Amino acid sequence: MVxxxxxxxxxxxxxxxxxxPALVSGPVExxxxxxxxxxxxxxxTAVCHCRRSKRYPICDASHRRKVRQEGREA
Structure with a gap:
């Protein structure tokens, strides 16, 4: 028997x-x-966990946008 x-x-x-984002290897659902x-x-697949992505739950790199800090003028 084998x-x-x-x-x-x-x-x-x-x-x-x-x-x-969280980077998930392979196909994902x-x-x-x-x-x-x-x-x-x-x-x-880059999975967004900051919820800024317009393609949520897939990351669109929106987390890279600079947020204006309070007390600072533009």
Missing amino acids: ERRLARPEPTRIVLTEEG LELPDGSRVRSDRAV
Whole structure:
């Protein structure tokens, strides 16, 4: 009898960045609090966690915009 060993798939990798999105490797399906789902088939998907993205939950780099600090004139 030949023993078969099933190859374990690599775990999904998620990289949390300091001031930007979470980077998720591989295709991903995101479920939002309202139950709707968003799918991305990219090799790496940038998931917004600052909620500034106009494409939320997919990051559009809106976190990079400078915010005017109080007490400073433009």
